[in-house]
Amino acid sequence: MKIKNLLYSVLFFCFFFMANAQTSGIKNADKKYDSYAYADAVKAYESLVEKGVRDEKVFQRLANSYYFIGELQEALKYYQELFILNENQEAEYMYKYAQCLKWEGSYAKADEILVKFSQKAPSDKRAVLFLKNRSYLEDIKENSGRFDVADAGINSKDSDYGSTILNNKLVFTSARDTGNIIKKNFKWTNKAISTLYAVDLNPDGSIGKPMLFHKENLKVNFNQSTPVFTKDGQTMYFTRNNSVDGKRRQNENKITFLKLYKAVLIGNEWKEVQELPFNSDEYSVAHPALSVDEKTLYFASDMPGTFGLSDIFKVSINADGTFGTPENLGPEINTEGRETFPFISDENELYFASDGRPGLGGLDIYVSKINKDSSFDEVQNVGEPINSKQDDFAFIINSKNRNGFFSSNRANGHGLDDVYRFTENRRLICEQQISGTITDQETNETLSNVTLILFDEAGKSAIETKSDDNGNYAFPNVRCGKKYFIKTSKEEYLFKEVSVTLKKATGSVSLPIALEQKPKPITAIPVVIKANNAIKPVKVTINIGTDLGKLLKIPMNFFDLGKATIKKTSEPQLQKMVDMLNQYPTIKIDIRSHTDSRSSSESNQVLSDKRAQSTKDWLISKGINANRLTAKGYGETQLVNKCADGVKCTEKEHQQNRRSEFIITSL
Template sequence: MKKLILIYLLSTATLFAQESQKKRADKYFKIASFAKAAEAYSNLLEEGNTTVEVLKKAADSYYYISDFEKASSLYKTLLEKHKESVDEQYLFRYAQTLKAQGNFEASEKWMQLYEKEVPETLYKANVEKLENIKKQGNKFDIKNEAINTPNSDFGPAFYKNLLVFSSPSTSHGLFSRKYNWNKQHYLDLFAASITNNKLDSIKNPFSKELNSKLHEANVTFTNDGNRIYFTRNTSDEGKRTKDDNKVTHLSIFSADLKDGKWTNITSLPFNGVDFSTMHPALNKENNRLYFSSDRPGTIGSFDLFYVTIDANGNFGEPVNLGSDINTKNREQFPFISSENKLFFASDGHPGFGLLDVFMSEIKEDSYTKPLNLGLPINTNLDDFSFIYQEETKSGFFASNRADGKGDDDIYSFLQTAPLEDFQYYIQGIVVDEETNLPIDEATVFLFDEKENRINEVTVNDSGKFYFELPPGTYKISVYHPDIIPAEKTFTVLDNGTTKNEQNISVKRIPKTFLEELIAEEGDPKVITDNGVLMFDLPEILFDFDKFNIRADARVHLDQLVDKLNRYPLINIAIGSHTDNRGTDEYNRQLSQDRATATMNYLVEKGIDASRITAKGYGESQPKVDCIHKECSDEEHQINRRSEFVIIVKQD
């Protein structure tokens, strides 16, 4: 009995110790003290606690402190035991840890599971594009800088003849405070002189007014050098501010240079206590401030945003850069060059490692498809905070690659080859199906996936055509007075294969053209009138006393546009009608307005007005007789319509 009591007491004590250890681990994890959390969860695992929660948090803790070997092992165990019950984000993180260790084949397998909503052809195209980027060779010479320490050095920014960057604080020597996330000292701003893109080996604190007991990192300056925007822990008068989980996030602050000192340190109005706002970057005109944030409403974990800055220094509302730039994962560390190129880091776009550096050209309020800068800027690990001078084709970035001096290091680079994206295009030949000879003077139209005509070309006697276009799905249609219109739908993949071949064969118009057309379009209502063949199309309806084109009507009209594009030998007659409420004269005008509105819609969609006639018949041709009986609203609706007759002229 005494033995049983002793065993019970020991078991209870062990259970109590584990519960206490888990509470401590969860507390560390909750406040983002991941170095301590990783150690605490490891102890729990060693003691046999392998629940889903402990495995997830242990793996995540190691992931966040970049111990990818341990994180990978834990993610593997988690997915082997609980793959069906964990969030898909764990597929992504496991794939990233495998990539970080150079196991690209296994990483690709898990990434494809994570990207299951991406069609296999597009996924393979992304992989193929990275291989083609590799084949282009290195476009940069890079150098690890002497200012780097064994800890994290990153976030370079140009300021006059200086490079300002972030590095662990040394202001208090061995007694400097350490950050619980990774047990490194808090970050301060430092500076080193730049001469001909060469960095002085001596670094000095940038500003005693800006450096504090909190983190300072990632800065940008106005053109005159008198204002700085920088990232700091969210705080009020030097005292950190915490959210409901007792986590302190990051915010952007500004300061002004007066009499050689940085003053008026101010938190920007679009910061928040419950999310991070960080990594500021000004455009050349200094009227837009770009940044990264995980605020509510983001597409992914961190998105890129901008705010406008007016002449009085007031800030607009944050604007998300949209899905061309932002993904369901991280986009961070923006930089805007003098030629309006956006450089940023992402682990959401197809890349070689964890964070890769990408470039996109800003064109008004749109952004070109991001271009991966390739090797050696990007590696299997984190590459980020890229800054670039167009005049010298040089700059700096940070990386935690394997051959560095410490955690994150700053590298200088010199660009040695153009940063050119792939110029995708299609080419082909229009040939006679019977003779296989080119068709002269045929017009080739290019449509996008929404059936919008975006380009056209008339071929010469070679029959060849050529269009430059971004990746996507398209349709080409070929027209000529002597051929039956032909079309072909195709997809241009973003895989680095710039050329897409789309030859198209066409048939000469036989005497049986009308019969073939009728067979395709359905049995017509035939009316012979001066050699003209007619047949009906679906009608569209109108609201009472109105002639605007309704949403349901647009569907039918878009189908009609498609028919007219495919058959240039046919014209269209529009007949519009009203119900019998109102005077004859009023209804005649209303019906004509409906006919004109219908025709205008077709013309706006690219149909030549010479192919259309439009006439209003008032209430004279009802489908439902409402004169000799009282009609319901539904019956009156049937009479308020536009009808279509296709007219094919016979030779």
């Protein structure tokens, strides 16, 4: 008995020791993870897994750590293990899992996960973008094949990235010759930042030997990267570890974030190095870019007001060298994912990297034109071969010769990240011309001097033109793949709005428009209607265009839902129309039938056509001459309220759209 008790005691203490060691190991790994030391966290968590730990949180953080340092292959392995442990994960793990599935080319499986992600987080911008762009791979394919890409010829076995141009030199970031510093990683860059190198860009297209860029005042004991220079080459903005007087600075949690610094070229040395006023010890500010006029500085940050892991911000540079208040570029650009490495081209285009938009995997490079009102045009994926299944970022381009550089950790590179050069041989811009002739609806005569205004679904991009002497109009250089509306106005004619959806291919579309003359008033006609079983004479002024249904207060809807047969209970009301037409035998009417938005637009069109014809046939059966009647269905194309497809409305609101109209066309 004593031996058995002793054995139990030994087993108990062994179990207690192992459990205590496991708890201690998890705490140690969590500490590294919480301080953004993801490479170190990977080793700590993997050590626990190798010892048989099957803790869900361990797999979550191990997979995330690999994701944040850009090693998607290893991240995928542990996300798969995580979802085997528990399929019901939080939305964020679903999204990262899908991104890693794209790394191995499993786009169908990735999309399945993204559907579940969208159901779990329907308001997330990434979910909205995915559901809105289910054909994103086809769109990316259309944008692909526009670049010739080659190795930049400057890469080492370590991390090289984040290039810019200064006086025919390529200045870039490299971790070569920096030893273990490469293990320190930050959540908005996938790898370590280190120090600056420069290389000559020779006129014959060859590249010189990379040399340290640092002048004496830039030599420091910690990392710096991603510079941008003013056009005169006298001012530099760059990223550096948080430091004061050459010493690394940490916050109360012993975390060193990134900050932006400014330096001025005095003689041949960069001096007066100073940090920018909107830096903080509590968040990172990194990767600067200058606007064309150099009055605005763009950068990436996770400062308060950030949507995701990092967003792109801008801040004004005042004439006296001070700075305004940083502004988030908003949901037009930023998502709940990572947006980083902004660049502004000479054509005022914003290029940036993001993993929050439908893409090929990891960070992809996107572009959006900055409009005159500072809003952003459609964001587009620049396509392959610039983008790959892994992280692609730090894109810059010379708008004149269409040459440039970008960074990537794609397969078959030299090191962790590499710099690639490219030539763009076909522009991304896809444009069409919308044109046509304006005519009179009745006479078919062409109409000159008609004002036309073109705008998109968001009510933006308004362009105005007029029809010429032959009634012709044209809107050139209209962006492809979007739905547009054209509003017309001309004295003596009714306002009209028409829509057109452009294909995603350069070309042209013809859109003739016929306008209807404004109705001309006629003298008052005494109309006799029955009310409360009595004869009550009412005098009104009726015009061409008057709706007799409203005049006679006939209920708009006299059909059962989904039916095209007039209800018996509605016939007494319709008899008022028969009496009116018999009283005024010269009046002609156009019967117009409308449905609500429920059911498909095709079935609604068929139903409304049948209802209009059914109403016409009923009036004819009551003795009204057929040549006084026309009939047409409009389906759900002319809703009178907000209740379009997908909009939640009450039954009463839907009923307002289910209506019939009796429009006077001749008197």
